[in-house]
Amino acid sequence: MNIYVKKQDYFWQKVLVGVGILIALILFLNIFESPVRNYFYIASAPVTKIFLKSGNATFSFFAAFFPNENMKKENMLLRQENQKLLSRLAIFQDSLSKDYLNQGASQIAKEHSFILAMVHIIALDVSDDFLFIDKGLKDGISESMPVISSENVLYGKVHQVYDNFSKVMLISNSASVFDVKVQNDAPSKKPVYGAIKGISNRSLYLDLVSSESEINEGDVLVTSALEGSFPRNILVGRIVSKDKNDLKPFQTAKVDHFFDVKNTDTLFVITNYKK
Amino acid sequence: MWFKYPAIVMLFFIVSLLQVSFLPYFSIMTFTPNVISIIFFIIIFLKREKEYYYELFIIVIAGFCLDIFSNYYLGLSIISLFILYSLIQLIHYLFKERQNTHLLAYFMVSFLFYFMAHGLLVQLLSNPFTMEFNLGSITLIEVFYNLVLAVAGFFVYKKIQSLASKDRQLKLL
Numbered sequence: 001m002n003i004y005v006k007k008q009d010y011f012w013q014k015v016l017v018g019v020g021i022l023i024a025l026i027l028f029l030n031i032f033e034s035p036v037r038n039y040f041y042i043a044s045a046p047v048t049k050i051f052l053k054s055g056n057a058t059f060s061f062f063a064a065f066f067p068n069e070n071m072k073k074e075n076m077l078l079r080q081e082n083q084k085l086l087s088r089l090a091i092f093q094d095s096l097s098k099d100y101l102n103q104g105a106s107q108i109a110k111e112h113s114f115i116l117a118m119v120h121i122i123a124l125d126v127s128d129d130f131l132f133i134d135k136g137l138k139d140g141i142s143e144s145m146p147v148i149s150s151e152n153v154l155y156g157k158v159h160q161v162y163d164n165f166s167k168v169m170l171i172s173n174s175a176s177v178f179d180v181k182v183q184n185d186a187p188s189k190k191p192v193y194g195a196i197k198g199i200s201n202r203s204l205y206l207d208l209v210s211s212e213s214e215i216n217e218g219d220v221l222v223t224s225a226l227e228g229s230f231p232r233n234i235l236v237g238r239i240v241s242k243d244k245n246d247l248k249p250f251q252t253a254k255v256d257h258f259f260d261v262k263n264t265d266t267l268f269v270i271t272n273y274k275k
Numbered sequence: 276m277w278f279k280y281p282a283i284v285m286l287f288f289i290v291s292l293l294q295v296s297f298l299p300y301f302s303i304m305t306f307t308p309n310v311i312s313i314i315f316f317i318i319i320f321l322k323r324e325k326e327y328y329y330e331l332f333i334i335v336i337a338g339f340c341l342d343i344f345s346n347y348y349l350g351l352s353i354i355s356l357f358i359l360y361s362l363i364q365l366i367h368y369l370f371k372e373r374q375n376t377h378l379l380a381y382f383m384v385s386f387l388f389y390f391m392a393h394g395l396l397v398q399l400l401s402n403p404f405t406m407e408f409n410l411g412s413i414t415l416i417e418v419f420y421n422l423v424l425a426v427a428g429f430f431v432y433k434k435i436q437s438l439a440s441k442d443r444q445l446k447l448l
Binding site (some may be wrong): 006007014018021022025026029030033036040044047048049051052054055056058059122123124125126128129130132161165201202261262 | 293297300309327328331334339343345346
């Protein structure tokens with residue numbers, strides 16, 4: 001009797017059983033994907049909240065040993081302050097512009113009367129540019145709703161909704177494209193429009209700016225609401241460097257985003273705005 | 276040894292939560308290490324006893340933990356880890372003579388292969404019609420960051436293994 005033949009038979013039997021179990025399990029997981037994810041998030045949310053806080057605290061502790069990191073933190077606080085001021089400026093300038101075009105400012109106020117749902121971040125998937133929030137279908141959240149911070153900084157939009165949780169796609173996700181405009185100092189100046197494209201890993205760039213338009217380093221970008229993905233005048237980022245080539249019909253620019261997932265705990269979903 | 280099953284579940288559950296809450300604060304150039312993937316590789320690569328069904332169980336748990344917070348369908352990582360597990364076993368079989376001489380170098384080369392292949396498989400399985408794989412300088416930083424942690428994990432695992440084997444030795448005196 002050849003014992004080696006018998007051993008080989010067992011090997012293939014084992015492989016077949018293993019593959020069969022895997023296929024059955026994957027089918028089961030995909031049929032019940034939504035409840036599986038929802039219950040997993042319910043079970044893990046209290047722990048991830050603690051880990052998020054301890055991660056931030058540990059990071060701050062180690063940052064204290066590096067003066068550069070300390071400066072970064074101080075810089076971040078100043079940036080938040082600056083963002084609040086920029087946000088007010090955006091609304092103010094827009095109303096000025098509307099006045100200039102003889103349109104009533106009341107419409108803007110009406111557009112900005114958002115209904116906001118306060119949410120907390122429970123997990124970060126930074127490699128894929130997603131984050132998870134602790135409110136879902138049962139709290140009136142639905143897909144495509146914009147997500148902003150208290151400083152009126154745009155984070156992204158709701159991508160997937162479960163019963164108690166939602167997944168938010170950050171504006172830096174490679175699938176994210178939306179219209180923006182350069183914040184204007186002078187209301188008489190022609191507005192400059194472009195499109196913000198995510199390139200993943202929390203990076204984004206400005207594209208489709210006509211070559212005749214003038215953009216400068218340091219220019220602040222706000223949502224324009226031309227195609228309607230987001231309401232207008234929400235802060236997006238600042239131009240870091242521009243790339244203008246006469247041979248190309250459009251100019252592009254590298255953008256430093258205003259959102260900061262590491263130092264934010266609370267966000268707001270605009271529940272009465274959906275494309 | 277029944278407790279090794281709940282122990283693996285707990286290990287990967289806690290690590291998956293750390294992955295999406297604690298570790299993003301320690302990203303380098305926006306890259307966060309994939310600790311679930313590293314731990315899976317260390318266990319499968321350095322495990323002495325071969326237990327097929329237990330290893331299959333590890334694949335399922337690690338794959339599930341990789342997928343649960345990702346944007347891919349559930350099961351994608353289970354498939355990719357199963358393929359990688361088969362490849363690791365094949366590498367073990369092909370280079371079984373050289374394993375004991377330069378184990379660390381062998382581990383590092385295999386990890387690099389595993390890490391690249393994992394990225395490739397995830398992209399391939401998530402969207403089979405377009406196959407793009409970026410091997411630019413930023414990706415190299417990500418690979419290096421993960422490799423450093425994998426080597427650290429290698430020494431920790433070896434230490435645990437040696438402590439466990441000491442306990443099992445026959446005490447004559």
